[in-house]
Amino acid sequence: MESRNFIDGEWVDARDGATMVVRDPADDASLASVPRCGAREATACVDAAQRALGAWRNTPAPERANLLRRVADILRVRRDALAALITSENGKPIEESKGEVSYAADYFVCAAGEGERLVEETIDPRGRPFARRATPECLGVVAAITPWNFPLAMMARKTAPALATGCTQVVKPAEATPLSALALGGVLHEAGLPRGVVNVVTGDPQAISDAWLRDGRVRGLSFTGSTAVGKDLMRRAADQVVRLSLELGGLAPLIVFEDADLDAAVEATVAGKFRCAGQTCICPNRILVARPLVQPFTRRLAERAAALPLGRGATPGTRMGPLINDAAVEKVRRHVADALARGGRLLCGGATVPIAGGCDRFFAPTVITEVNARMLCFREETFGPLAPVAAFDDEASALGIANDTPYGLASYIFTRDPSRAQRVTAQLRCGIVGVNTCLVSDATAPFGGWGWSGFGREGGRWGLDEYLSWKYSCHAVEAPHS
Numbered sequence: 001m002e003s004r005n006f007i008d009g010e011w012v013d014a015r016d017g018a019t020m021v022v023r024d025p026a027d028d029a030s031l032a033s034v035p036r037c038g039a040r041e042a043t044a045c046v047d048a049a050q051r052a053l054g055a056w057r058n059t060p061a062p063e064r065a066n067l068l069r070r071v072a073d074i075l076r077v078r079r080d081a082l083a084a085l086i087t088s089e090n091g092k093p094i095e096e097s098k099g100e101v102s103y104a105a106d107y108f109v110c111a112a113g114e115g116e117r118l119v120e121e122t123i124d125p126r127g128r129p130f131a132r133r134a135t136p137e138c139l140g141v142v143a144a145i146t147p148w149n150f151p152l153a154m155m156a157r158k159t160a161p162a163l164a165t166g167c168t169q170v171v172k173p174a175e176a177t178p179l180s181a182l183a184l185g186g187v188l189h190e191a192g193l194p195r196g197v198v199n200v201v202t203g204d205p206q207a208i209s210d211a212w213l214r215d216g217r218v219r220g221l222s223f224t225g226s227t228a229v230g231k232d233l234m235r236r237a238a239d240q241v242v243r244l245s246l247e248l249g250g251l252a253p254l255i256v257f258e259d260a261d262l263d264a265a266v267e268a269t270v271a272g273k274f275r276c277a278g279q280t281c282i283c284p285n286r287i288l289v290a291r292p293l294v295q296p297f298t299r300r301l302a303e304r305a306a307a308l309p310l311g312r313g314a315t316p317g318t319r320m321g322p323l324i325n326d327a328a329v330e331k332v333r334r335h336v337a338d339a340l341a342r343g344g345r346l347l348c349g350g351a352t353v354p355i356a357g358g359c360d361r362f363f364a365p366t367v368i369t370e371v372n373a374r375m376l377c378f379r380e381e382t383f384g385p386l387a388p389v390a391a392f393d394d395e396a397s398a399l400g401i402a403n404d405t406p407y408g409l410a411s412y413i414f415t416r417d418p419s420r421a422q423r424v425t426a427q428l429r430c431g432i433v434g435v436n437t438c439l440v441s442d443a444t445a446p447f448g449g450w451g452w453s454g455f456g457r458e459g460g461r462w463g464l465d466e467y468l469s470w471k472y473s474c475h476a477v478e479a480p481h482s
């Protein structure tokens, strides 16, 4: 396992030798020390990316695509080792980590194909003596700041389209989970990526992001993380007019209509809510159930949640691991306490559970019913395994509650009525809608939000747009002689 930084094709330490420890969230065991870098190393990354830009931009798209496919092949061959690494630093169950490696590989395959299909477009001259073209050009050097909840896949989601369009990139992974990103740096190197095309630096988030946003050579920044940090990046990106793509927080409503298949809705809710211990931006955060179904839905949901095996991610059979850190545990505790103090009813969970040799971060899957819009868990993203359930009376009121938020990432609806599915989907103010499913993530689809959930799309052909600048050229041509 490489724990140094990957800059200009070399594995390097921080210039002053500073390091920071990466810990297993399950027991705080030290996994590795990685460089604690700052502005100097961040700028060295941009220097390298700028030097590499000309040659990479001019590399024919099919050659770039072949390299991306090689990256996907290596990821698949190394799936189990990479999954073990993800689980060690993030804590998620090993089967989820294996899924994440495949998800990461899919982004490289998808971007390879989309990059090959990118072509100059001819624009109709509208009867005038012009030849007009729109040419896709890469943005240049771009930056990526990636989160800890999908430490490999979220870098893949940003790196693959950047490379497919001819951009070069500087990457800063989350402090909690830098090892997966460094491992991906190693895979890119092994696949034959020229030096400097992707550079991975670990360390002080403020110093590194400041260096990039002030540099002037960094033309784009893709960030996945909290809305608070996204807003701060927007302010700091203004001076150099850096193009942003922001995938921020969510407050996903999940609506179960009275005509839903109850068992399917419960299973989907369990899959969506407790994935990564509830630490995804698209986890259902506000579960709205048609009043006549509330009792049977919550009873089954609580039964299923209480039966989920909680434990270390590496233990076979574990369905939910620890939360990432103590602050995450405190936030879930605060949301549970607030809901109960305001009249919510606890059906299962509600506290951490001791796991032999583990830290106090294993929060039991929790279901609270009789929740209302004044409670914290309905107003703020919990980012943990709390499933709060409220009743609604009709479609209009369900939609009203669902849309009553400045966030708009994912929404889920459960109904057997196709016309209702279509009607409600059209009225939900968000970027992603799951109909009778919570498993919406896919490398070929546009992932992204509205409002406080950010802007820009990742995945599919849409993911490449964030790394392109279209050049319009209009050529006067001699009018044909009559």
Ligand code: SIN
Binding pocket: 149, 150, 224, 247, 279, 280, 281, 282, 441
């Ligand atoms: C996220 O939580 O940011 C990403 C979730 C996903 O891609 O499924």
